[in-house]
Amino acid sequence: MGSKELATLVHVSYIQSLGKATDDLAYHLTAHLRLNAIYWGLMALCVMKHKDALDRGEMIEFVMSCWDDEAGGFGAHPDHDAHIVPTLSAIQILHILDAPDQVDVPRIVSYVISLQNSSGSFSGDQFGETDTRFTYCAVSILSLLGKLDTLDEQKTIGYLRKCRNFDGGFGNTEGAESHAAQVFVCVATLAILDRLDEVDQDMLGWWLAERQLPNGGLNGRPEKLEDVCYSFWVLSSLSILKRVHWIDANSLISFILSAQESMASDLEGGGIADRPGDTADVFHTVFGAAGLSLLGYPDLDDLDPVYCMPSRLIESLGLKKDWVALGRRTL
Amino acid sequence: MAYVGQRANARNYRERKEKELAKIKSYNALSDRVLAKKHFGDYSIEALDLTTDLLAINPEFYTIWNYRRHIFLNGVFPKSNPAEIHARLKDDLEFTLRALKQHPKVYWIWNHRRWCLEHIPVAHDARPEAQGGAERDGLDWQRQSWARELFVVEKMMDADPRNFHAWNYRRYVLASLPPDPPSGDSPSSGPSLALHRTPASELAFTTKKIEANFSNFSAWHQRSKVYAATGQMADASIRDAGQLNSPLFLDLNSSFVNQAMYTDPNDQSAWIYHRWLISQNPDPAVIHREIQIIQDLLAEEPDSKWCLESLEDGSVKTEVTKILQRLIDIDPKRKERYHDLGLELATATTATTTNQHLST
Ligand SMILES: [Zn+2]
Numbered sequence: 053m054g055s056k057e058l059a060t061l062v063h064v065s066y067i068q069s070l071g072k073a074t075d076d077l078a079y080h081l082t083a084h085l086r087l088n089a090i091y092w093g094l095m096a097l098c099v100m101k102h103k104d105a106l107d108r109g110e111m112i113e114f115v116m117s118c119w120d121d122e123a124g125g126f127g128a129h130p131d132h133d134a135h136i137v138p139t140l141s142a143i144q145i146l147h148i149l150d151a152p153d154q155v156d157v158p159r160i161v162s163y164v165i166s167l168q169n170s171s172g173s174f175s176g177d178q179f180g181e182t183d184t185r186f187t188y189c190a191v192s193i194l195s196l197l198g199k200l201d202t203l204d205e206q207k208t209i210g211y212l213r214k215c216r217n218f219d220g221g222f223g224n225t226e227g228a229e230s231h232a233a234q235v236f237v238c239v240a241t242l243a244i245l246d247r248l249d250e251v252d253q254d255m256l257g258w259w260l261a262e263r264q265l266p267n268g269g270l271n272g273r274p275e276k277l278e279d280v281c282y283s284f285w286v287l288s289s290l291s292i293l294k295r296v297h298w299i300d301a302n303s304l305i306s307f308i309l310s311a312q313e314s315m316a317s318d319l320e321g322g323g324i325a326d327r328p329g330d331t332a333d334v335f336h337t338v339f340g341a342a343g344l345s346l347l348g349y350p351d352l353d354d355l356d357p358v359y360c361m362p363s364r365l366i367e368s369l370g371l372k373k374d375w376v377a378l379g380r381r382t383l
Numbered sequence: 384m385a386y387v388g389q390r391a392n393a394r395n396y397r398e399r400k401e402k403e404l405a406k407i408k409s410y411n412a413l414s415d416r417v418l419a420k421k422h423f424g425d426y427s428i429e430a431l432d433l434t435t436d437l438l439a440i441n442p443e444f445y446t447i448w449n450y451r452r453h454i455f456l457n458g459v460f461p462k463s464n465p466a467e468i469h470a471r472l473k474d475d476l477e478f479t480l481r482a483l484k485q486h487p488k489v490y491w492i493w494n495h496r497r498w499c500l501e502h503i504p505v506a507h508d509a510r511p512e513a514q515g516g517a518e519r520d521g522l523d524w525q526r527q528s529w530a531r532e533l534f535v536v537e538k539m540m541d542a543d544p545r546n547f548h549a550w551n552y553r554r555y556v557l558a559s560l561p562p563d564p565p566s567g568d569s570p571s572s573g574p575s576l577a578l579h580r581t582p583a584s585e586l587a588f589t590t591k592k593i594e595a596n597f598s599n600f601s602a603w604h605q606r607s608k609v610y611a612a613t614g615q616m617a618d619a620s621i622r623d624a625g626q627l628n629s630p631l632f633l634d635l636n637s638s639f640v641n642q643a644m645y646t647d648p649n650d651q652s653a654w655i656y657h658r659w660l661i662s663q664n665p666d667p668a669v670i671h672r673e674i675q676i677i678q679d680l681l682a683e684e685p686d687s688k689w690c691l692e693s694l695e696d697g698s699v700k701t702e703v704t705k706i707l708q709r710l711i712d713i714d715p716k717r718k719e720r721y722h723d724l725g726l727e728l729a730t731a732t733t734a735t736t737t738n739q740h741l742s743t
Contacts, residue, residue: 075404077410083414084441084444133449177449179498181490217604219604228547228551229600262655264717274655275600275650295720298717298723300717303716
């Protein structure tokens with residue numbers, strides 16, 4: 053495949069094929085990520101302007117079948133335990149499909165609130181692993197449900213402050229090294245809470261700009277390899293800090309496009325991999341496409357970098373924050 | 384020939400697919416069986432053993448880790464004495480260690496180890512033979528487990544010195560250690576169970592990691608955390624005792640960071656750390672000396688982006704414009720940032736000049 057353009061139609065059929073791959077062992081071994089994967093696939097389709105390529109009714113039905121009535125949240129798959137990450141995926145999917153009224157808002161709110169610890173951190177589930185990813189999930193869920201007033205903001209922000217490091221970035225717990233994905237979740241959380249004053253924006257902008265490597269790709273930490281998914285984690289953070297132009301867009305676009313799966317065999321094909329030559333997956337497909345959207349790649353839909361949702365939808369919910377992506381180019 | 388090759392490929396593909404379908408069938412059968420037992424609240428040893436089989440195949444199946452812990456809490460532990468609970472948890476630590484060696488980045492495995500450690504019981508039986516030594520305070524099982532954990536995680540870090548799961552886990556272990564044994568009360572055999580690390584030994588740990596590889600940013604990061612912690616200590620005790628101004632001077636007054644900068648001037652790890660270190664020590668004499676060191680390096684390596692970047696951050700304004708132009712030339716990917724810094728500088732200069740005009 054030529055790597056100069058985004059092979060939108062091939063990627064659309066790749067995403068359509070994912071739900072039918074039941075004769076692949078990997079499909080069954082990743083059941084614990086199913087709801088997250090549906091969100092990634094659907095979001096990739098939204099960015100590529102093919103939202104209707106998956107069946108709306110089937111998706112809603114599947115989401116609702118993942119409800120864990122004992123816990124009051126969503127698991128990633130029917131009969132799997134509730135966890136805050138698939139709970140966010142469920143709410144994102146239902147919002148994108150314009151079916152937000154399906155969920156039991158009071159129960160989800162109390163589930164989310166129950167996961168906050170006295171330190172201000174959030175656990176992912178009943179057994180208490182903490183991570184700033186879960187803080188983001190909690191704040192994003194409450195914001196999308198219009199229930200941010202139930203959150204102890206002081207405590208939440210206090211914990212994020214403790215996760216801030218000497219390089220301006222954030223880690224996944226107090227004491228942890230800065231990592232671009234954790235930077236995204238912390239910066240986006242602070243953006244939702246209108247508290248970007250907690251970020252050393254010049255310092256962090258510098259650290260983020262230094263994620264770009266000579267081949268155009270971005271890494272997630274100093275002296276690590278490039279990876280397509282960091283296109284989203286780094287660019288979304290930079291968009292929120294209004295410094296996305298600190299990255300060289302052309303070489304990053306080429307890098308993402310070169311990670312598109314080649315169609316050497318007619319059995320496979322489509323999707324974007326973590327880096328050129330590797331096997332594509334839906335996770336890198338959505339974050340590659342999302343990165344391209346923030347870089348103004350032609351003929352893509354606008355993506356809200358704070359919520360990782362369609363920009364128009366977030367605007368219509370009245371939740372849009374003051375971020376800046378690169379202008380949409382024309383072909 | 385090509386035709387034969389294609390047929391062979393097609394046959395290989397079919398054979399592979401048949402094997403895969405058989406695997407899928409047995410995996411799904413096992414998964415369904417375990418989930419059914421979970422559904423009916425089966426907390427038997429048989430159920431426990433089935434979760435072992437399933438997690439050995441798929442350690443990311445978080446629901447099954449949860450179920451396993453529920454089996455322990457609701458089925459196994461209530462019927463066990465502390466020694467039996469201890470044995471069960473030791474088995475699980477061995478089981479997850481095997482899993483970690485294959486999957487060093489799976490959150491759920493690390494997470495289950497934490498849970499095991501946090502449930503190691505206090506030994507009610509304080510007879511010497513029950514605890515392999517002298518009569519003690521009942522915490523030796525915990526001490527032994529946490530000591531082994533520290534050993535295990537540091538081994539994992541030898542295998543991958545940038546594994547952030549391992550670094551995080553090590554910080555967690557160090558913060559969660561049981562109290563050291565009462566002084567003078569040491570076990571008759573085996574390693575010391577005084578596990579707590581001093582800031583000095585922790586600093587030495589990061590030095591060792593950095594010297595093994597100057598690019599290990601995880602270790603530089605940890606070093607900043609050690610200083611942040613000793614900084615607080617310095618406020619309370621060391622400074623009052625009048626011994627040291629600030630432990631941060633240690634790094635600046637040793638040539639440690641400079642040595643890293645000289646070893647590979649293109650490696651950003653030491654430079655990011657250096658910038659932070661300088662910002663913590665706004666002593667003009669120190670800054671002057673550091674600028675001199677970087678200028679010497681720049682003379683040897685005229686295209687060193689990081690030398691210029693550091694000088695840009697610490698230099699007098701008239702020099703900065705020149706430095707920024709040079710950075711745009713040698714590091715064009717970030718030219719917009721250098722451009723913005725130049726604009727900022729111009730605005731700041733104009734503002735200062737305007738203020739001077741206004742005040743005269
Ligand atoms: Zn990735």
